[in-house]
Amino acid sequence: MTTLSPLQIERLKYRPKLPASLDINAIELIEGAPTTAVRDADKIQELFKNTYGKPIVTFKKGAAAENAAMNVGVILSGGQAPGGHNVIAGLYDALKQANPQNKLYGFLGGPSGIIDGKTIEFTDEFIGKYRNTGGFDIIGSGRTKLETEDQFKKSLANCQKLGITGIIIIGGDDSNTNAAMLAEWMIDKGIQVIGCPKTIDGDLKNDQIEISFGFDTAVKTYAELIGNIQRDANSAKKYWHFIKIMGRSASHVALEAALQTQPNITLISEEVEAKKMSLEQIVNYIANIVDKRSEQGKNFGTVIVPEGLIEFFPEMKTLISNLNDIMPELEHDPDYANATSTGEQFNVVLNRISEENVKVFESLPVSIKIQLLMDRDDHGNVQVSRIDTEKLLIEMVQIKLDAMKSQGLYKGKFSAQAHFFGYEGRCAFPSNFDADYCYSLGYNAAALLSNRLTGYLSSVKNLVRPASEWVAGGVPLTMMMNIERRHGTDKPVIQKALVKLDGPVFKALEKNRENWAMNDDYVFPGAIQYFGPAAVCDAVTKTLALEQA
Numbered sequence: 001m002t003t004l005s006p007l008q009i010e011r012l013k014y015r016p017k018l019p020a021s022l023d024i025n026a027i028e029l030i031e032g033a034p035t036t037a038v039r040d041a042d043k044i045q046e047l048f049k050n051t052y053g054k055p056i057v058t059f060k061k062g063a064a065a066e067n068a069a070m071n072v073g074v075i076l077s078g079g080q081a082p083g084g085h086n087v088i089a090g091l092y093d094a095l096k097q098a099n100p101q102n103k104l105y106g107f108l109g110g111p112s113g114i115i116d117g118k119t120i121e122f123t124d125e126f127i128g129k130y131r132n133t134g135g136f137d138i139i140g141s142g143r144t145k146l147e148t149e150d151q152f153k154k155s156l157a158n159c160q161k162l163g164i165t166g167i168i169i170i171g172g173d174d175s176n177t178n179a180a181m182l183a184e185w186m187i188d189k190g191i192q193v194i195g196c197p198k199t200i201d202g203d204l205k206n207d208q209i210e211i212s213f214g215f216d217t218a219v220k221t222y223a224e225l226i227g228n229i230q231r232d233a234n235s236a237k238k239y240w241h242f243i244k245i246m247g248r249s250a251s252h253v254a255l256e257a258a259l260q261t262q263p264n265i266t267l268i269s270e271e272v273e274a275k276k277m278s279l280e281q282i283v284n285y286i287a288n289i290v291d292k293r294s295e296q297g298k299n300f301g302t303v304i305v306p307e308g309l310i311e312f313f314p315e316m317k318t319l320i321s322n323l324n325d326i327m328p329e330l331e332h333d334p335d336y337a338n339a340t341s342t343g344e345q346f347n348v349v350l351n352r353i354s355e356e357n358v359k360v361f362e363s364l365p366v367s368i369k370i371q372l373l374m375d376r377d378d379h380g381n382v383q384v385s386r387i388d389t390e391k392l393l394i395e396m397v398q399i400k401l402d403a404m405k406s407q408g409l410y411k412g413k414f415s416a417q418a419h420f421f422g423y424e425g426r427c428a429f430p431s432n433f434d435a436d437y438c439y440s441l442g443y444n445a446a447a448l449l450s451n452r453l454t455g456y457l458s459s460v461k462n463l464v465r466p467a468s469e470w471v472a473g474g475v476p477l478t479m480m481m482n483i484e485r486r487h488g489t490d491k492p493v494i495q496k497a498l499v500k501l502d503g504p505v506f507k508a509l510e511k512n513r514e515n516w517a518m519n520d521d522y523v524f525p526g527a528i529q530y531f532g533p534a535a536v537c538d539a540v541t542k543t544l545a546l547e548q549a
């Protein structure tokens with residue numbers, strides 16, 4: 001990449017802001033009370049004998065002190081999120097400030113890099129090319145699960161070869177669950193492990209972690225695009241736009257994008273699940289609004305669909321879980337493997353799934369059936385980003401409206417466009433918020449290492465205030481864990497934060513959605529701004545503002 005865009009040239013010069021209290025050479029560690037786990041404390045304690053129960057820590061300015069030299073390795077894990085490069089830049093700068101002898105290595109291609117010993121050593125020049133840029137291409141990312149004894153042993157050997165005594169894992173809930181396991185395993189081998197909260201999905205958050213990095217930039221990117229589409233819809237007045245928004249399971253991204261743009265219809269997976277709404281009910285809900293708007297001469301509108309919606313319909317959830325269970329067997333079934341048509345494949349599936357699921361599977365369009373049978377991810381989950389839920393809804397709403405029309409109940413015109421905004425937002429130039437937050441998280445991770453901590457997640461709080469007032473520290477990973485059933489086995493995992501239906505963010509949607517359905521109260525956020533008034537450039541998301549109010 002030798003040709004730089006004008007924005008890239010300017011962004012390379014941006015100096016991310018740090019909390020005023022964070023100076024790796026003059027820092028004091030304040031310890032809180034011992035912690036427990038969010039649930040299943042006894043079991044978590046049993047599994048994490050050495051790292052369980054540690055206190056939450058915060059940093060404040062302290063007396064100047066010298067830092068011993070150390071070598072550190074960093075891993076980018078899972079889906080890309082804007083700001084990952086700045087976590088590494090912050091980490092690198094802190095390590096070099098602490099002791100110029102310190103070395104930072106990057107494990108290439110995600111967690112597999114530490115297992116296979118594929119590394120690169122960072123230098124000023126190399127890091128300099130990636131400051132304030134989006135993407136994870138600096139060292140690459142991957143979804144390998146770091147969890148077996150054999151993988152841990154190989155990782156240890158690779159760290160020892162390079163004299164690495166600190167590992168930083170930048171990842172979401174699953175990757176940080178693995179960080180907790182690695183920290184526990186490495187504790188008597190002299191290697192510390194620290195996590196950093198990453199994911200555009202915004203579902204790695206709790207009382208201690210206000211938001212995961214990348215959420216801010218990704219939602220602002222999607223909101224810009226939705227705003228543009230709404231203006232197009234309102235100009236041409238001829239299309240209904242069904243927009244699927246990324247976010248594997250939680251609907252935080254869709255909800256925030258909706259609050260920023262005020263579309264006509266917003267579906268929230270968590271509400272669908274809580275109210276046990278079927279696909280048919282949702283289709284009727286949309287068709288009803290389409291009909292009412294058409295009575296006002298408005299044959300256009302916008303519908304926001306969270307990516308994970310399909311798994312939240314009770315009947316689909318049961319079907320998908322049944323499919324997940326039979327997938328490993330199906331791969332070895334000659335009838336399935338040798339099937340010459342999708343129809344034949346479907347028959348094999350129909351013979352294997354339970355009776356209640358047969359009807360649901362048969363009711364789906366062929367394209368969705370094929371998508372439901374596609375490869376699972378490393379965690380055995382269906383890859384929802386590859387399921388065209390927005391197209392499924394369009395097809396079913398069309399069928400419903402046709403039926404209504406034939407009974408004389410609907411007289412409008414329905415012409416729909418499908419969109420999926422996901423990958424567009426994951427590697428955008430980080431907003432000023434994410435650039436600062438990520439740099440602080442990385443810098444802070446180095447401070448946690450230099451204070452001899454392990455099994456902690458780097459935390460930076462008070463995020464609605466100016467960066468100088470942010471509070472840096474660490475949260476024990478075990479504090480966020482509980483036991484969940486995953487593919488038939490009980491596993492310790494970091495609890496995922498879903499949208500709270502009694503929380504202020506959902507309430508803000510609930511209060512307004514009837515109005516937004518009928519009136520075109522669209523908001524056009526425009527592109528993320530990096531230079532200009534703070535009210536525009538440093539604005540936090542509505543989710544963060546409402547939750548931290």
Ligand code: FBP
Pocket residue numbers: 077078079080081172173198199200201246247248307384385426
């Ligand atoms: P992480 O949880 O690893 O941050 O990834 C989240 C995500 O971006 C989801 O929103 C999306 O469903 C998924 O990754 C897509 O995964 P992939 O990049 O493997 O297609």
